[in-house]
Amino acid sequence: MTNRETQAAWKYHNGTKHSEWSIRNNTHFLDWANRPLPFKVYPTLQPIPLPRDVPQTGVAALSAMSELVRANGVDSIPGIQDVARLLFFSAGITKQRQFPGGEIYFRAAACTGALYEIELYVVCADLPGLDAGVYHFNPADASLHCLRKGNFRGNLARATAMQAAVAHAPATIICTGTYWRNAWKYQARTYRHFGWDNGTLLANLLAVAAASGLPAEIVLGFVDSEINGLLDLETGREVSLSLVPIGYTSQSLPRPNDAPPLGLETIPLSAREVEYPTMLEMHNASSLESPEEVRDWRGKPPVFSSPAPGLQAVSLQPLPVGEQPKDTVEEVILRRGSTRTFDRTASITFAQLSTILNTATRDLPADFLQPTGSLNDLYLIVHAVENLNAGAYFFRREQNTLELLKEGNFRAHAHHLDLDQELAADACVDMFFLADLRRILERYGNRGYRAVQMEAGVIGGKMYLAAYAQHLGATGLTFFDDDVINFFSPHAEGKSAIFLVAIGKPLKRKTR
Ligand SMILES: Cc1cc2nc3c(=O)[nH]c(=O)nc-3n(C[C@H](O)[C@H](O)[C@H](O)COP(=O)(O)O)c2cc1C
Numbered sequence: 001m002t003n004r005e006t007q008a009a010w011k012y013h014n015g016t017k018h019s020e021w022s023i024r025n026n027t028h029f030l031d032w033a034n035r036p037l038p039f040k041v042y043p044t045l046q047p048i049p050l051p052r053d054v055p056q057t058g059v060a061a062l063s064a065m066s067e068l069v070r071a072n073g074v075d076s077i078p079g080i081q082d083v084a085r086l087l088f089f090s091a092g093i094t095k096q097r098q099f100p101g102g103e104i105y106f107r108a109a110a111c112t113g114a115l116y117e118i119e120l121y122v123v124c125a126d127l128p129g130l131d132a133g134v135y136h137f138n139p140a141d142a143s144l145h146c147l148r149k150g151n152f153r154g155n156l157a158r159a160t161a162m163q164a165a166v167a168h169a170p171a172t173i174i175c176t177g178t179y180w181r182n183a184w185k186y187q188a189r190t191y192r193h194f195g196w197d198n199g200t201l202l203a204n205l206l207a208v209a210a211a212s213g214l215p216a217e218i219v220l221g222f223v224d225s226e227i228n229g230l231l232d233l234e235t236g237r238e239v240s241l242s243l244v245p246i247g248y249t250s251q252s253l254p255r256p257n258d259a260p261p262l263g264l265e266t267i268p269l270s271a272r273e274v275e276y277p278t279m280l281e282m283h284n285a286s287s288l289e290s291p292e293e294v295r296d297w298r299g300k301p302p303v304f305s306s307p308a309p310g311l312q313a314v315s316l317q318p319l320p321v322g323e324q325p326k327d328t329v330e331e332v333i334l335r336r337g338s339t340r341t342f343d344r345t346a347s348i349t350f351a352q353l354s355t356i357l358n359t360a361t362r363d364l365p366a367d368f369l370q371p372t373g374s375l376n377d378l379y380l381i382v383h384a385v386e387n388l389n390a391g392a393y394f395f396r397r398e399q400n401t402l403e404l405l406k407e408g409n410f411r412a413h414a415h416h417l418d419l420d421q422e423l424a425a426d427a428c429v430d431m432f433f434l435a436d437l438r439r440i441l442e443r444y445g446n447r448g449y450r451a452v453q454m455e456a457g458v459i460g461g462k463m464y465l466a467a468y469a470q471h472l473g474a475t476g477l478t479f480f481d482d483d484v485i486n487f488f489s490p491h492a493e494g495k496s497a498i499f500l501v502a503i504g505k506p507l508k509r510k511t512r
Pocket residue numbers: 106107108109110111112113114196197200336337338339421475476477478
């Protein structure tokens with residue numbers, strides 16, 4: 001099936017919706033004895049330790065997330081310390097905790113079920129402290145493994161149809177998704193999680209790149225088979241999801257190199273793996289096959305039509321920059337952790353909510369977006385925000401306003417929409433991400449499905465950071481798809497539920 005045959009994305013999306021019926025009838029249980037390894041290990045390759053004493057940037061998290069560093073034609077070459085900082089604060093181990101099922105190594109970015117199915121690779125020219133090559137990052141010991149020696153920038157440029165940032169990047173970080181590591185728990189929904197979990201990680205990566213003074217952006221348009229082949233992936237198990245070119249070099253682009261299969265040994269994740277064909281179908285149907293197809297794919301996002309502005313609209317009032325907390329991006333990432341219990345008696349200020357929305361939803365540098373555009377719409381259930389009536393709201397991005405859809409206490413509804421978990425009911429505000437999938441798929445084909453899930457993950461990841469920068473709590477959550485749309489309708493009619501983040505004040509600090 002080709003990218004243009006969008007019944008593939010609809011089939012996957014509709015087939016993986018949560019409903020009361022699907023939850024009640026799911027007999028899946030967690031087979032702890034078959035729990036997958038959380039790391040990809042190449043037993044035959046020597047680890048190259050990354051430096052651990054990397055200087056902190058000292059840049060405030062809220063400004064790192066708000067200020068884009070643009071390539072301006074001047075060389076900006078990351079060194080090994082920058083590479084170490086970028087990898088550690090995106091996917092490194094930041095906490096460790098003992099659970100009945102074993103040890104869990106928590107990472108810098110939130111991830112469904114703490115299963116960490118996103119792997120990182122670096123493809124670079126010669127950098128200060130790192131020879132040109134293709135490397136895999138292993139968070140277990142913060143090391144790189146060299147898969148190929150040499151400069152493969154030309155291969156990336158070809159695979160992305162000469163995307164400008166990639167063609168000029170001295171280093172590109174590639175994110176992949178490993179099906180089984182997440183599907184062990186979430187079965188076929190893992191393909192949605194690929195976008196979400198890659199997205200939260202990218203939020204950290206973009207913030208740390210900006211704090212390091214390095215241009216970076218998200219590239220989703222590439223010839224899948226070329227990138228998968230370069231990384232020597234077994235594509236029934238692991239696939240490339242996104243590229244992040246870092247820095248700028250004026251050095252001329254080398255010709256693409258041969259990248260023959262390596263057949264490198266890796267340690268099996270589990271004694272036995274279960275394959276979910278529906279995810280492989282979704283991935284194949286959203287793959288791009290030639291540079292020409294990539295070139296056509298990139299570019300103008302669809303034009304969305306929102307219902308006419310509501311009568312009751314409140315303008316956001318973010319904290320002036322001078323009054324924003326100055327906690328550095330590194331401090332905030334190390335402090336971050338998903339809130340396990342919110343304090344139902346607490347409230348947040350309207351300025352805090354405005355700062356989160358303003359920081360998280362602006363200027364996402366991605367090859368499928370215009371600078372001011374977005375594929376996701378935000379709908380809020382406000383429970384406890386000072387000077388804002390409790391109720392359901394639509395966030396009109398262009399006007400920076402919240403439009404009241406219905407007023408009232410909707411804690412019980414939020415509890416239900418969030419799969420009957422307490423978190424969404426006890427939070428101060430729940431942010432629901434909804435999207436006009438029909439238009440997105442019309443414009444981008446099945447790959448639009450990857451884009452909309454990933455964009456939601458990035459915005460959600462930025463919300464986490466913007467909340468923790470203000471000493472609040474946050475957690476990603478899952479939801480009953482159609483009930484979410486019904487709750488926000490008629491305004492949300494025709495849209496699809498994509499993602500959910502709850503924000504509030506933690507009841508008690510986690511002990512880990
Ligand atoms: C997209 C997404 C969805 C999540 N859904 C839930 C959820 O439904 N319930 C829950 O308790 N935690 C949820 N979490 C939180 C994860 O369990 C948490 O990120 C993971 O255990 C790692 O812990 P940390 O975020 O504290 O580092 C979600 C996280 C993400 C990123």
